[in-house]
Amino acid sequence: MYEGKDVRVVMNGRTLLNGVDMEIRSGQITVLVGPNGAGKSTLLKALSGEHKLAAGRVSLDGTAISELSARELACRRAVLPQSVEVAFSFTVAEVISVGLMGSGARESGRVARLLHSVELPGFAGRRYDSLSGGERQRVQLARVLAQLECGHADKASYLFLDEPTASLDLAHQFVVLRLARAHADKGGGVLAVLHDLNLAAMVADRIVVLANGNIIADGTVDEVICDEVIERAFGVSVRVGVPPAGPYVLPQNIRHSAGTAQA
Amino acid sequence: MKKSLLLALSLVCSSGLYAMTWTATAAETPADSGAKATPAKSFTVTDARDRVVTITDASRIASIGGAVTEILYAMGLGDRIIAVDQTSTFPMDAKSKPQVGYTRTLSPEGVLSVGPSLILATDGSGPRTTIDVLEQASIPVVMIPEGHDAEGVLRKIELIAAAVGEPEKGKALADAVRADFETLSRALEPVKDRPRAVFVMSASGGAAVVGGSGTSADAMFQLAKATNAMADIKGYKPAQDEAAMISEPEAVVVMRDGGQKLDADTIFALPTFLGTPAARDRKLLTYPGSYLLGFGPRTPFAVRDLAVALHPGLEIPELPARPWHTEPVQ
Amino acid sequence: MSAEQSSSLPVTEHKDAARPVAAGLVLFGVLAVAAFLGALAIGPFSIAPGRIIAVMWEAWSGVETHTSAMLRERVVVMDVRFPRAVLGVLVGAGTAVAGAIMQGVFRNPLADPGLIGVAPGAGLAAVAWMVIGSSFLVHLPDFFQVMGLPLAAFFGGLVTTLLISRLATRDGRTSVATLLFAGLALGAMAAAGTGVLVFIATEQQTRELLFWTMGSLAGATWIKVAMAAPFVAALLVLSPFLARGLDAMALGEAEAYHVGIPVERLKRIAIVAVAAGVGAAVAAAGVVGFIGLMVPHLARLALGPSHRALLPASAMLGAAVLLAADIFARMVAPPAEVPLGIVTALVGAPFFLWLLLRRRAFVG
Numbered sequence: 030m031y032e033g034k035d036v037r038v039v040m041n042g043r044t045l046l047n048g049v050d051m052e053i054r055s056g057q058i059t060v061l062v063g064p065n066g067a068g069k070s071t072l073l074k075a076l077s078g079e080h081k082l083a084a085g086r087v088s089l090d091g092t093a094i095s096e097l098s099a100r101e102l103a104c105r106r107a108v109l110p111q112s113v114e115v116a117f118s119f120t121v122a123e124v125i126s127v128g129l130m131g132s133g134a135r136e137s138g139r140v141a142r143l144l145h146s147v148e149l150p151g152f153a154g155r156r157y158d159s160l161s162g163g164e165r166q167r168v169q170l171a172r173v174l175a176q177l178e179c180g181h182a183d184k185a186s187y188l189f190l191d192e193p194t195a196s197l198d199l200a201h202q203f204v205v206l207r208l209a210r211a212h213a214d215k216g217g218g219v220l221a222v223l224h225d226l227n228l229a230a231m232v233a234d235r236i237v238v239l240a241n242g243n244i245i246a247d248g249t250v251d252e253v254i255c256d257e258v259i260e261r262a263f264g265v266s267v268r269v270g271v272p273p274a275g276p277y278v279l280p281q282n283i284r285h286s287a288g289t290a291q292a
Numbered sequence: 293m294k295k296s297l298l299l300a301l302s303l304v305c306s307s308g309l310y311a312m313t314w315t316a317t318a319a320e321t322p323a324d325s326g327a328k329a330t331p332a333k334s335f336t337v338t339d340a341r342d343r344v345v346t347i348t349d350a351s352r353i354a355s356i357g358g359a360v361t362e363i364l365y366a367m368g369l370g371d372r373i374i375a376v377d378q379t380s381t382f383p384m385d386a387k388s389k390p391q392v393g394y395t396r397t398l399s400p401e402g403v404l405s406v407g408p409s410l411i412l413a414t415d416g417s418g419p420r421t422t423i424d425v426l427e428q429a430s431i432p433v434v435m436i437p438e439g440h441d442a443e444g445v446l447r448k449i450e451l452i453a454a455a456v457g458e459p460e461k462g463k464a465l466a467d468a469v470r471a472d473f474e475t476l477s478r479a480l481e482p483v484k485d486r487p488r489a490v491f492v493m494s495a496s497g498g499a500a501v502v503g504g505s506g507t508s509a510d511a512m513f514q515l516a517k518a519t520n521a522m523a524d525i526k527g528y529k530p531a532q533d534e535a536a537m538i539s540e541p542e543a544v545v546v547m548r549d550g551g552q553k554l555d556a557d558t559i560f561a562l563p564t565f566l567g568t569p570a571a572r573d574r575k576l577l578t579y580p581g582s583y584l585l586g587f588g589p590r591t592p593f594a595v596r597d598l599a600v601a602l603h604p605g606l607e608i609p610e611l612p613a614r615p616w617h618t619e620p621v622q
Numbered sequence: 623m624s625a626e627q628s629s630s631l632p633v634t635e636h637k638d639a640a641r642p643v644a645a646g647l648v649l650f651g652v653l654a655v656a657a658f659l660g661a662l663a664i665g666p667f668s669i670a671p672g673r674i675i676a677v678m679w680e681a682w683s684g685v686e687t688h689t690s691a692m693l694r695e696r697v698v699v700m701d702v703r704f705p706r707a708v709l710g711v712l713v714g715a716g717t718a719v720a721g722a723i724m725q726g727v728f729r730n731p732l733a734d735p736g737l738i739g740v741a742p743g744a745g746l747a748a749v750a751w752m753v754i755g756s757s758f759l760v761h762l763p764d765f766f767q768v769m770g771l772p773l774a775a776f777f778g779g780l781v782t783t784l785l786i787s788r789l790a791t792r793d794g795r796t797s798v799a800t801l802l803f804a805g806l807a808l809g810a811m812a813a814a815g816t817g818v819l820v821f822i823a824t825e826q827q828t829r830e831l832l833f834w835t836m837g838s839l840a841g842a843t844w845i846k847v848a849m850a851a852p853f854v855a856a857l858l859v860l861s862p863f864l865a866r867g868l869d870a871m872a873l874g875e876a877e878a879y880h881v882g883i884p885v886e887r888l889k890r891i892a893i894v895a896v897a898a899g900v901g902a903a904v905a906a907a908g909v910v911g912f913i914g915l916m917v918p919h920l921a922r923l924a925l926g927p928s929h930r931a932l933l934p935a936s937a938m939l940g941a942a943v944l945l946a947a948d949i950f951a952r953m954v955a956p957p958a959e960v961p962l963g964i965v966t967a968l969v970g971a972p973f974f975l976w977l978l979l980r981r982r983a984f985v986g
Contacts, residue, residue, distance in 0.1 A: 079876050103882025116729035116872040117927030126928075127870050128881055176881055375957060393958030399840050401702045402957030404694055405666035419830065421841040429697035430690060527825070 030054055031106070031187045031218055033076050035085035038068075045071045047242040048085065055185035058209055058219040060229040063239035064263050069222045070111075072239060073191050076220065077108045090184070104180040107173040108189040112196065113165065115157045121168050122153040128175035139178075143171040148204050162196035170205060177217070188212050190221040194228065206232045226278045230254050238262045250276065337454045340415040340437035347432045349409040350456040356395055357414030359445075359588035360436050361386050363452050364412075366589040366616035367461040375406040377417075381549070382582045382590075383616075400425035412436055412452060438587075440511035442473040445587055465589060465616075472592035472611050476515070479608045480599060483517040487602045489577075490521045490541040490570070492559060493528050494552055500564045502531040508585040509545070515591075516598040518543075536564040543602055544570045547581035554578070577601050589616045646925040650938040654711070657945035661707035664949050666956035667698045674699055706842035709850065710948050711941040713839065713903040714913060716854040718940025719861055720899030721914025722921070722932055724783075726868035727892045728790070730798055731922070732977060734915035735900045738790075738805025740782045741911070742812035744897070744904040745835070746819075747778020752834075753819045753827055772849045776901030782808055783893045837908040837963020839948050846906045853902030858937060860895045864888065865929040872927065910944070910963050912970020917943055919977065 031053040038046040045068050053059050053076070061069050074080040076087055078094050087094050094102055107128070115124060122140045129136055137153070144152050147167040152160075157168065170193070177186040190209060194202040209219045210232065223229040229236060229250075236253040238246040240262045246253045254276050259267045269276050334348040354375045355361040361380035364373055370383070375390040377398070392402045395414060400422040403411065411426060411433045426433050434455045436448050446466050453462020491509035493501045503509030504525030513520045521539035522531060544565065546554040560571040570576075583594050592611055600608055611617075663671045677699045680687075687693040717735070724740070725733045735741045751774035762770065786808060790801035820831055834841075867888040870878035879885050903910065921935040947965045954960055 074876075077880060079879060098882075099879070099884045100882040103880065106880075108877075108880040110874075110877065113873050113877060116726075117731065117922060119869075119872060119927055123869070123926065123928050124873070127866075127873060378958070390957050393955075397836070397838070397840065397961070399666075399952065399957070399959040401665045401667050401698055401952065402959055404698055404702070405668070405957045407694075416826075419841050421843055424843075425697060425701050428701055429694045431694075 030185075031076065031087075031089050031220075033072075033085065033087045036072070036075050036082060036087065037084040038071055038075050038080055039083040040071075040080075044083075045242055046075060049239075049242070049244055051076065051237065051244065053187055053218045053220045054235070055187075055218045056213055056216055057234040058213050058221060058232055059235045059237060060233035061220065061222045061237050061239060062224075062226060062229050062262075067239040067262070068242045069239055070191055071242075073108070073189055073220065073222055077106060077189050078102060079108075089187075103176060105177070105184060105186045106189065107176040107186070109166075109170055109173045109191060109193050111192050112162065113169050119157050120153065121149070121155050121157055121160070124157050124168055125153075125172045125175055128172035129178075139175065140171075143175050144168075146174070146208065147171045148201070163198060163201055166193065166196050167201060167204065170208065174208065174212075177212075185217050186212075187218040187220065190219065192222050192224060194223070194225070202228065226254065226259070230276050230278070254278065335454075335457060337434060337451060339451065339455075340435040343435070345432045345434050345455070347410055347434070347455060347457070352407060352409040353456065354392065354403055354406060354408035354411045354413075355380060355386075356392070356398070356411065356417045357436060358382065358582045358586045359448055360412045360414060360452060362582075362586060362588035362590065362616065363449050363465070364456070366465050366614075367449075367453065367456075367458060369456060369458065369461070372456065374408060375403070379582065382580070382586070398422045404429060404431075410434070410455065412455060414438055440508050440587055441515070442470070442477075445473075445589070445591055446470055448587075449589070468612075468614060469589050469592060472614070473595075475609060475611060476592055476595055476599070479606075480517045480603075483603060483606065486517055486519040487542045488521040488540060489513055489518045489543040489545055489602060490531075490536070490539070491545045492554065493547070495554060495558060495562055496552065498562060499530045500536070500559075500562050501528055502536070503528055508587060511587075512545075512584060512595065512598060515595045516602055518598070518602050531564050533564045537566065537568060540568055541565070542569045542573070543575040543577055545577045545579070545584070545598070547584060548578050549581050589614070593617050643925050643928075643931045647931060647935055647938070650921070650924075650935050650942065653942040654938040654945075657942040657949075658707050658711060660949055661710060661945045662699070662703050665698065665703055665952055667694075669695055669698065678704075702842075705844050705847050706839050706948070707945060708847050709842040709906055710839055710945040712847065712850045712854045713907045713910060714917075714940040714942070714944025715937040716850070716857055716899035716903045716940075717910065717913040717944070718917035718921075718936040719857055719933055720896045720903075722918035722929070722936040723861065723864060723868065723892050723899075724896045724914070725918055726864075726871055726929055727787075727889055727896075728801060729872060729874075730801060731919060732798065732915070732974075733801060734912065734974070735779070735783075735896060736909060736911040736914060737809075737974070738786050738801055739808030739812060740779050740786065740805075740896065740900050741904055741909045741914075742809040742816075743782025743785075744775040744779035744901045745909050746812040746815045747781075748775040748905050749816050749819050749831060749835075750774065750778075752830065753823045768845060768849055772853055772902055772905035775905040776853060776897050779897035779901040779904070780894065782812070783897055787889070787893065834908045836961035837910040837966070838951075838959075838961045839907050840959060840962075842906075850902040850906040853898040857895045857899040857902075860891060860898075861933040861937075862930075864892055864895065865933055868892070868929040908963060910966050912966050912974065913940055913944055915977070916970055916973050919973075 033049060033051040036046050036049045049072060051072065061072065063069050071080060075082060078087065089097065089105060125140050125143060126136055129139060140153050144150055147170050149164060149167055157165065160168065173188065177188065180186045188209065193205050197205060209221060213219050233250055235248065236250055237244055238253055238258055245262055246258045254269055256267055256269055259278065267278050269278055334346050336344050336346045338344050351372055352374045353364065353372050355364055355373045356377045358379040358381060361373065361376050362382055364370060365383055370385055373389055375392050376386050377392055378394045380386045390406050392398055395417045397419065398417060403426060408431060411431055413433060413435055415435045415438050423433055436451055437444065439445055439447050446469060449462050449466045449469065453459050491503035493503060502522045502525065504527055505520065505523045506526055507528055510520045510523065521541040544559055546559065556574050556576040559565065559576055560574060565571045577598065579594060579597065583590055596608060596611055663674055677695050681696055681700045687696055720735050724735055725731050748771055751771050755770055755774065786804055789804040790797060820828055823831060867878065867883045870881050870883045875885055917940040918932065918936045921932055921939050925931045925935050948962050951960045951962045951965045
């Protein structure tokens with residue numbers, strides 16, 4: 030289990046996370062939602078180890094991540110950022126091999142397989158900087174999946190996705206979320222920050238709602254996606270309906286000032 | 293130990309051994325070097341750094357320094373020079389010789405490639421690594437002192453004459469130059485009020501770089517019985533505008549070939565000289581650099597030119613015509 | 623690695639997958655060896671190439687030089703060209719690899735140690751050592767008499783590199799504009815400091831400085847080789863350990879951390895490595911500009927940006943380019959020679975402008 034306890038992050042004198050407790054369980058997709066500025070990305074970065082904590086502790090199977098070596102941690106936790114600019118003219122294969130942890134031999138076969146899984150077959154030799162935003166995002170996903178292959182099969186590895194679908198069209202959103210599901214089904218844990226509440230409701234095993242640096246709801250889709258919670262978090266009046274496939278969210282009217290409405 | 297052995301070996305090598313040189317460079321065959329009176333036996337001189345240098349062959353000279361080159365030509369030994377440096381600009385014939393670069397940044401292989409048997413170099417030539425390599429190749433390097441007065445010029449002539457094995461020619465040249473200096477100092481004896489003058493080396497960016505005390509320009513002013521208005525500065529440095537104005541120079545002296553156009557309009561437009569007597573009279577004296585600051589055999593003529601310009605009304609006799617004063621000198 | 627990679631890829635693979643890395647490395651190696659042999663064979667003093675080998679063999683086997691012609695040949699080959707070629711390899715490889723590492727750390731192909739003030743900083747420290755250090759030099763142990771200069775240049779480079787990374791990097795991101803402007807300012811400060819030192823230097827010191835500030839291999843001696851070699855060797859030994867980290871850094875500092883790169887340690891090692899390469903080169907040959915900019919760029923064009931190939935390729939190509947430039951400097955106006963720094967600047971400055979124009983969108 031990947032766990033944050035009493036996680037507090039202060040940057041430039043501003044408290045971004047105010048003592049948050051958060052668990053990411055193996056075999057599950059945990060989705061983090063919340064309005065802009067709620068601290069979703071900050072929480073993801075705090076859990077991944079990128080942000081320094083003002084207080085609290087992040088641990089993996091009970092061991093503080095600060096006590097793991099950079100490599101040990103990297104084999105069991107990978108992060109897909111919102112977007113990645115590559116400084117030089119790397120090829121797709123070279124970008125993915127950054128995630129291969131220097132395995133050396135058999136690289137090309139693994140690269141081809143990973144590209145196939147993100148539906149970019151034949152892209153290995155393409156220049157990363159010539160790709161579209163969506164293609165880049167899927168290359169990064171392949172790189173991140175490659176990274177987790179170095180961990181032990183019997184220990185769960187954790188995939189952190191920061192708004193992974195933002196630049197993707199509908200079909201490729203499904204590619205990404207299907208791969209996330211496959212990772213969870215293999216016993217891994219997934220933490221995904223999502224904007225789209227409907228998408229969240231569709232893929233999440235568990236949803237955590239963050240607002241103003243505090244968790245205001247944590248539970249199953251049915252427990253969390255309800256009118257009151259969404260209204261409290263986003264300040265928007267909504268009506269949650271339940272079509273045959275599951276709940277969906279329909280915005281009603283804007284109560285406060287404009288600008289916070291999402292979904 | 294091996295080095296001293298090499299040195300000893302090379303000492304017994306006479307100039308004739310050059311015929312065994314493998315290289316195809318035409319310049320390296322001594323047959324066309326024009327050497328005639330070179331004595332085959334070796335001799336020694338003590339150079340400007342008090343080193344005793346042994347010379348066996350003075351037929352192929354690399355001449356480093358404008359004054360060194362002029363002195364060799366003045367002794368009629370121009371045809372022994374096989375290479376010169378960048379500052380050797382007089383006589384014209386010197387410019388047709390292979391040029392090994394700037395005095396202080398000589399390339400060791402460049403100098404070696406012209407196949408010199410003797411290197412006469414103004415003290416301060418370098419870098420040191422180059423001089424080391426040349427000596428390692430057992431080529432005698434004689435450092436010629438940088439004298440900035442009559443005695444200094446005469447010392448240069450004597451040392452160069454000794455180093456090339458032509459003491460008589462040296463004595464004749466030295467006697468003539470000494471006589472010229474004496475004529476001048478007699479003529480300038482009555483001078484009481486020394487005019488104030490300033491030497492401007494360059495004026496890039498509106499700042500005049502002037503010759504302070506300890507410079508060759510300062511030495512020229514002393515020989516011409518003038519006062520260096522910039523004597524408070526040491527060396528060649530940018531002048532402070534106000535200090536220059538207060539010093540009230542009556543004449544400004546510049547070089548003709550300084551690489552930059554220094555005419556009266558340029559000079560007297562500088563804030564440095566605003567309101568000075570020199571600017572009022574537009575008194576700008578221009579000479580070739582090697583003539584004015586070279587401290588070679590032409591120096592008495594340069595001193596006279598300067599004195600005539602700075603002491604109007606004073607009777608200064610013409611110096612006797614000297615072959616090295618005018619082109620061509622062969 | 624990439625070469626075998628391309629062969630086993632499915633047929634659907636894109637054509638340019640086949641980056642001829644192995645072939646490229648071999649080619650650069652051949653170029654470096656050719657340039658080295660060229661530097662031994664070519665010079666204003668004409669010696670037949672076959673004779674050069676004979677001269678070296680004679681010198682090593684201790685054959686005495688019977689004629690002064692033999693002696694001169696031996697001096698030219700063994701005391702002039704040979705140390706100069708070796709020093710050229712050290713300076714070229716050191717500068718180019720330092721440039722490649724610096725560009726990797728700053729994630730920017732314009733981060734040339736000369737342009738962003740590191741080489742001028744090393745130069746200032748070296749000048750300070752020559753002018754001020756020499757007054758107490760006699761009291762120092764022998765080690766410092768030889769190694770003081772490169773050590774001073776190394777620390778000068780180290781301080782400037784630390785300064786520039788502090789100034790130009792914010793939250794793990796390096797602004798190109800800040801990098802170049804801060805580099806410009808640091809370079810100007812170093813130049814001003816050097817000017818002050820030249821002002822207070824004795825005339826003899828000024829002459830040495832003049833020779834040295836123009837950037838040249840002309841004063842190459844075995845002592846200078848011995849002076850530069852440990853630093854360049856340290857750089858070359860360190861560089862393979864930096865390769866994977868620098869590749870990861872290309873994706874961003876956070877991403878590098880996420881894939882298990884100890885980013886802060888990597889940056890510290892990289893900065894030390896850069897300072898070592900630049901310091902050694904500056905101490906031995908003065909400031910020879912643009913090699914650190916041009917060479918990694920050309921190597922990237924040929925072999926791709928992956929540092930596993932880029933760093934060794936830069937070392938070899940750097941040696942080759944520097945030696946070629948030095949041969950040109952010696953042969954363009956014999957028997958005089960042009961300062962090497964002028965040759966590299968003549969080629970490098972337009973190259974930099976071209977790079978800048980191509981990347982104008984990034985610089986803003």
